[in-house]
Amino acid sequence: MIIYLHGFRSGPASSKIQELAGHMKARGLADQLWCEQLSPVPFEAIAQAEAAIAACATPPTLVGSSLGGFYATHLAEKHDLRAVLVNPAVFRDGYDPSPFVGEHEHLYTGERFSFTWEHVEQAEALRVERISHPQNFWLMVEEGDEVLDARLSIAHFAGARQTVLPGGDHGFSRWTEYLDEVLRFAGLI
Template identity: 65%
Template sequence: MILYLHGFRSGPQSQKVQALALRMAQRGLGDYLWCEQLSPVPCEAIAQAEAQLARCTTPPLLAGSSLGGFYATHLAEKHALQAVVINPFVPHAGFDQSLFIGEHQMIYSGERFSFTAEHAAQIAALDVARISRPENFWLLAEEGDEVLDYRHALKRYAGCHQSVLPGGDHSFTRWDDYLDAVIERAGLAA
């Protein structure tokens, strides 16, 4: 099973989720992907993922992009799970979370939501001080990420398997090249 956690303002309709779903369906594994619209409230998003984890009969692979990568990191550390993090959000010294505070709109559904100082505090509370099981993580990052500085991810995931590519952008433009490897990392074969 792969539990995919999408990024801030994104959703299950994202290009990465759709590409992964298609590849898994082509390999006869369509029933082994979970991705649902996560709440914009961080603790609620974690609760949604925790509820799905509780339904899993075997340990799933967590995959997450951007803020979803941050959530995947929290959950992987908490439950000793494998995780693939794609251009993940990494809180760091000097990061101003107030940049997110305010009104936002979901990219695919158009739903509007408020991100508050309380939500920013929830993210701070979910942060992982350090990666204690580097063997459980695979970082996929592109140096051309225009939203998040990939160097913060390099530091956070030091000692982890890393695939850091030149160019690209925050969407991780070479995602399709890694689909089969991500599926295989989940222990799925077909």
């Protein structure tokens, strides 16, 4: 089973999720993907993912993009799960969260939501300072990410499997090239 955790302002209609879902459907694995709209409240999003993990008969593989990668890191460390992290958010000391505080709109639903300083505190409480099981992680970053600094992820996930590609963008433009490998990492093919 793959549990996909989307990024901030994103959702199940994002192109990465749709491409993965289509690929899995073509391989007869449509029932092996969970992805729901996550709450913008960090503790609520984690609770949603925890419920999905608990419902799995066998340990799932997490796939997280951007903020979803941050959540996947927390959950993979907590539950000793494998995780594919696609241009993940890595909130290190000195990171300024203020641009995210305020009113936002979901990219795919148009729904408006507030992200508050209390939500920032919740996210900071989920931060993993040091990866204790790097063998569980596969970091996928494109150095051209215009939103997050790929160097922070590369350093944070030292010792993990890493696919670091020049150019690209925050959406990870070469995602479809890696779909079979993601399924292999998850043990589905």
